[in-house]
Amino acid sequence: MVALLETAEMQTEKQLSSLSGKIECEGPNRHFNTFIGTLYLNGKSPVPIGPDQILLRGTQLKNTQWILGIVVYTGFETKFMQNSIKLPLKRSNVEKVTNVQILVLFLLLLAMSLVSCLGAILWNDWYRKGIWYIRTKDYSSHSLGFDLLVFIILYHNLIPISLLVTLEIVKCVQAMFINWDEDMHCKGNNVYAMARTSNLNEELGQVKYLFSDKTGTLTCNIMTFKKCTIAGIIYGNQSDRSDINLEKLSLSPSVITESCEFNDPKLLQNFENDHPTKDYIKEFLTLLCVCHTVVPERDGKNIIYQASSPDEAALVKGVKKLGFVFTTRTPTSVTVEAMGENFTFEILNVLEFSSNRKRMSVIVRTPTGNLRLYCKGADTVIYERLSEDSRFMKETLTHLEYFAKEGLRTLCVAYADLTEEEYQQWLTQYEKASTVIQDRMRSLEECYDNIEKKFLLLGATAIEDRLQARVPETITTLLKANIRIWVLTGDKRETTINIAYSCKLLSAHMPHIQLNSNSFEATQQAVTQNCEALGTRLGKENDLALIIDGETLKYALHSEIKRSFLNLALSCRAVLCCRLSPLQKAEIVNLVKNHVGAITLAIGDGANDVGMIQMAHVGVGISGNEGVLATNNSDYSIAQFSYLEKLLLVHGAWNHFRVTKCILYCFYKNVVLYIIELWFAFVNGFSGQIIFEHWCISLYNVIFTSLPPFTLGIFEQCCSQKSLLTHPQLYRISQAGNTFNTKVFWFQCLNALIHSFILFWMPMKMLEHDMVLQGGHTTDYLFLGNFIYTYVIVTVCLKAGLETLSWNKFSHLAIWGSILIWLVFLAIYSFVWPTIPIAPEMRGQVNMVLVCPHFWLGFFIVPIVCLILNLIWKLIINTCNRTLLEEIRELESSRAQGLYPPKMFKRRVEATKLRMSVASTLQKIVFPNESFDQSIPHGYAFSQVEQAVITQEELVRSYNTTKSKSSKISMDSSDSR
Numbered sequence: 001m002v003a004l005l006e007t008a009e010m011q012t013e014k015q016l017s018s019l020s021g022k023i024e025c026e027g028p029n030r031h032f033n034t035f036i037g038t039l040y041l042n043g044k045s046p047v048p049i050g051p052d053q054i055l056l057r058g059t060q061l062k063n064t065q066w067i068l069g070i071v072v073y074t075g076f077e078t079k080f081m082q083n084s085i086k087l088p089l090k091r092s093n094v095e096k097v098t099n100v101q102i103l104v105l106f107l108l109l110l111a112m113s114l115v116s117c118l119g120a121i122l123w124n125d126w127y128r129k130g131i132w133y134i135r136t137k138d139y140s141s142h143s144l145g146f147d148l149l150v151f152i153i154l155y156h157n158l159i160p161i162s163l164l165v166t167l168e169i170v171k172c173v174q175a176m177f178i179n180w181d182e183d184m185h186c187k188g189n190n191v192y193a194m195a196r197t198s199n200l201n202e203e204l205g206q207v208k209y210l211f212s213d214k215t216g217t218l219t220c221n222i223m224t225f226k227k228c229t230i231a232g233i234i235y236g237n238q239s240d241r242s243d244i245n246l247e248k249l250s251l252s253p254s255v256i257t258e259s260c261e262f263n264d265p266k267l268l269q270n271f272e273n274d275h276p277t278k279d280y281i282k283e284f285l286t287l288l289c290v291c292h293t294v295v296p297e298r299d300g301k302n303i304i305y306q307a308s309s310p311d312e313a314a315l316v317k318g319v320k321k322l323g324f325v326f327t328t329r330t331p332t333s334v335t336v337e338a339m340g341e342n343f344t345f346e347i348l349n350v351l352e353f354s355s356n357r358k359r360m361s362v363i364v365r366t367p368t369g370n371l372r373l374y375c376k377g378a379d380t381v382i383y384e385r386l387s388e389d390s391r392f393m394k395e396t397l398t399h400l401e402y403f404a405k406e407g408l409r410t411l412c413v414a415y416a417d418l419t420e421e422e423y424q425q426w427l428t429q430y431e432k433a434s435t436v437i438q439d440r441m442r443s444l445e446e447c448y449d450n451i452e453k454k455f456l457l458l459g460a461t462a463i464e465d466r467l468q469a470r471v472p473e474t475i476t477t478l479l480k481a482n483i484r485i486w487v488l489t490g491d492k493r494e495t496t497i498n499i500a501y502s503c504k505l506l507s508a509h510m511p512h513i514q515l516n517s518n519s520f521e522a523t524q525q526a527v528t529q530n531c532e533a534l535g536t537r538l539g540k541e542n543d544l545a546l547i548i549d550g551e552t553l554k555y556a557l558h559s560e561i562k563r564s565f566l567n568l569a570l571s572c573r574a575v576l577c578c579r580l581s582p583l584q585k586a587e588i589v590n591l592v593k594n595h596v597g598a599i600t601l602a603i604g605d606g607a608n609d610v611g612m613i614q615m616a617h618v619g620v621g622i623s624g625n626e627g628v629l630a631t632n633n634s635d636y637s638i639a640q641f642s643y644l645e646k647l648l649l650v651h652g653a654w655n656h657f658r659v660t661k662c663i664l665y666c667f668y669k670n671v672v673l674y675i676i677e678l679w680f681a682f683v684n685g686f687s688g689q690i691i692f693e694h695w696c697i698s699l700y701n702v703i704f705t706s707l708p709p710f711t712l713g714i715f716e717q718c719c720s721q722k723s724l725l726t727h728p729q730l731y732r733i734s735q736a737g738n739t740f741n742t743k744v745f746w747f748q749c750l751n752a753l754i755h756s757f758i759l760f761w762m763p764m765k766m767l768e769h770d771m772v773l774q775g776g777h778t779t780d781y782l783f784l785g786n787f788i789y790t791y792v793i794v795t796v797c798l799k800a801g802l803e804t805l806s807w808n809k810f811s812h813l814a815i816w817g818s819i820l821i822w823l824v825f826l827a828i829y830s831f832v833w834p835t836i837p838i839a840p841e842m843r844g845q846v847n848m849v850l851v852c853p854h855f856w857l858g859f860f861i862v863p864i865v866c867l868i869l870n871l872i873w874k875l876i877i878n879t880c881n882r883t884l885l886e887e888i889r890e891l892e893s894s895r896a897q898g899l900y901p902p903k904m905f906k907r908r909v910e911a912t913k914l915r916m917s918v919a920s921t922l923q924k925i926v927f928p929n930e931s932f933d934q935s936i937p938h939g940y941a942f943s944q945v946e947q948a949v950i951t952q953e954e955l956v957r958s959y960n961t962t963k964s965k966s967s968k969i970s971m972d973s974s975d976s977r
């Protein structure tokens with residue numbers, strides 16, 4: 001961002017208010033990198049405005065405290081908002097399946113009604129003569145329609161309307177459980193997890209693809225100078241401090257203090273006690289103080305370092321703690337206070353960083369008047385420029401490899417002494433190169449290359465891009481749970497790969513496919529080539545990583561190769577996409593969502609993640625330092641990435657079990673009761689007679705069987721939280737959705753049909769020959785109805801007990817309580833009429849039913865006959881097809897009973913685990929391909945800004961920190977920060 005010359009002079013509010021003119025610019029669009037406009041100032045010639053003069057919404061100021069600006073786009077017209085997508089309505093997969101089944105059930109209801117109508121016609125036809133005492137019907141189309149309506153009303157309860165109400169309440173409570181979870185409570189800033197919607201609770205148990213942002217989500221965006229190697233000696237390598245770190249890491253990232261930074265007294269001891277490497281240490285620390293583009297700003301006694309590269313800031317801060325303080329920058333020099341003494345280095349040239357060069361150098365005149373070139377950069381480029389006299393090469397290389405394995409970002413540092421003659425010669429070359437008009441960058445780089453040689457190696461630095469607490473552990477667990485993790489970031493390729501290593505998403509032996517092309521043809525060729533190389537392994541999960549950048553992705557998402565690109569990506573265990581725009585993040589999520597029938601989850605913290613959070617089936621926002629936009633657009637918000645483990649593996653799995661059980665049970669109990677009306681139709685001549693009393697039917701779902709679905713939906717657990725977290729493989733059960741699909745649903749309905757058949761015909765046959773009760777009463781249809789109704793309630797409640805895996809006091813209350821409530825209700829209801837004018841036909845029923853020995857005989861026999869079938873079925877399944885869940889439940893119960901779990905159990909659990917994860921044990925594939933990379937990277941990363949509006953040289957030359965900066969102007973609405 002650079003000000004126009006015409007307006008650069010304006011530094012106060014007063015000057016700004018005197019400004020008059022207009023800006024003409026292009027209409028609002030979503031292209032971040034372009035802007036075309038013209039500034040017309042009164043009395044001056046028009047000036048073009050480009051992207052360099054534009055600050056996008058949400059950007060942060062660096063290197064300056066304030067700026068003055070004019071707002072061009074507001075609200076929905078900002079480029080940022082133009083990148084947002086329409087908010088889709090999110091419904092869970094379970095809900096979608098359920099809705100389809102309800103529709104099918106409705107069609108079934110119509111079919112049943114039609115069959116009953118037909119039955120009525122046939123019955124009337126057959127018995128017309130025998131039933132002269134009943135007025136026979138004349139079947140016209142009118143009465144047929146009427147009959148149809150009667151049967152629809154008779155059977156309409158098949159559609160469980162109460163289910164929707166039950167589910168709403170259940171999900172609401174589930175959401176509360178998430179909100180209250182102390183394990184997902186970030187104590188540092190007192191943030192609890194929050195379920196912003198309750199619609200998707202069960203979806204959390206089915207996630208297959210996880211799309212994660214990097215900065216702020218996986219990392220804290222804090223760089224720390226961690227370790228270094230100087231003259232072949234490694235410093236900062238105390239592993240005994242890890243216990244302190246662990247304690248700290250459980251706190252919020254912002255709470256972690258500087259004590260995690262470089263802190264090795266050995267370095268200073270060696271320096272002070274005249275160790276043989278003393279001079280190297282001094283040179284090393286001096287280099288880090290001099291060779292960079294950081295600007296120091298004094299704030300009272302403190303020095304604040306402003307840097308566009310957080311890596312450089314970390315290094316300068318790190319050496320400051322060691323007594324080498326970078327204090328002043330003027331356009332031509334830097335001053336370093338080393339151990340209390342001031343040294344001024346004249347900056348002669350800055351040889352800039354670019355990702356091509358992978359290094360930056362400065363040429364300085366040291367306080368003693370010598371010419372010296374300081375350089376820091378990637379190990380590969382430094383090593384090939386080392387002089388033959390250079391020492392410690394082997395040791396440093398070993399250390400570099402060690403740093404890389406730890407996931408640290410490394411830079412090699414080296415210097416070269418120049419002679420006056422050499423320098424002057426080079427300077428003329430340089431001046432020539434810097435005036436070249438065409439391809440200046442390239443000629444400059446060539447020129448830089450001429451002087452960057454014969455380096456003497458000093459050592460290397462290792463910077464940690466600090467991960468959020470427990471990120472590697474969480475990723476390992478999620479991978480075990482068969483969740484594929486894709487990292488989508490706006491950051492650079494090197495830093496992304498580096499983070500993927502440190503958070504254990506990539507491992508050292510994992511080969512990666514790099515896609516990096518700048519044309520459609522090249523991308524197409526690379527994609528096809530890699531697909532062919534994979535051969536039969538395409539589409540299967542391989543131990544591979546795919547790395548692609550935003551530019552290549554633009555071509556890869558072209559409709560022609562979209563499909564093959566996706567196949568390639570799906571064949572890899574980890575996918576890293578770097579340099580993506582917010583819209584591209586959303587596009588990738590959308591691609592997977594549309595082409596793979598799996599549940600996706602996107603997690604991010606910043607405004608640039610909003611698109612993908614909204615696009616994914618489940619969006620999770622991290623309430624971090626980057627504002628609330630991500631959390632406001634998410635479905636669930638958590639404070640740290642690691643809480644995802646509990647949210648998915650525990651809450652997700654539990655909720656999925658709970659919701660699906662609740663749904664299946666609700667359908668079951670409705671079918672059981674209301675199909676009985678169909679059976680009854682066979683004995684009442686399809687007359688539409690109801691076997692139960694009206695209010696009893698209505699109160700069935702409202703009172704008598706309302707409690708078991710709630711206990712199933714709220715308290716049911718497949719196994720304990722501890723087991724779910726220690727055996728992430730259990731997540732696959734809910735992920736695969738085998739506990740709830742069309743097949744399971746209709747199996748449950750068939751089960752209900754059989755139950756209803758037994759529940760009707762057994763009592764029916766029992767009372768076939770009628771009986772005379774005390775007082776000369778004869779039995780009637782309602783007598784039979786009350787028998788059946790009672791048996792239905794007992795069976796249905798006990799079925800809930802059979803479904804319950806974890807009994808608690810609520811399940812007991814719900815199951816036994818419901819049966820009791822019905823019996824008490826029956827007793828009271830039989831005496832209501834005529835005091836209250838309802839249900840005259842129920843008068844005295846309790847005296848007839850409850851005293852009848854046949855009733856009590858059936859009370860025990862009928863439900864047992866129904867449920868014994870289920871019990872046997874369960875027995876067979878659990879014996880023949882034992883799942884990991886069963887093993888673990890058995891282990892848990894033996895523990896709960898205080899028994900020491902026999903070794904055999906554990907062995908069986910391990911064996912089942914192995915069987916389940918057999919898909920993820922992969923054979924190594926080796927195939928030659930140019931985009932195929934199998935080397936272990938040395939973790940090189942350099943977060944320097946490239947191709948910035950102003951060059952690094954200009955940046956360095958434009959500061960003079962000895963002069964006091966113009967005092968802060970009063971900030972008000974004119975400030976556009």
Ligand SMILES: [Mg+2]
Nearest residue numbers: 213215216606
């Ligand atoms: Mg972010």
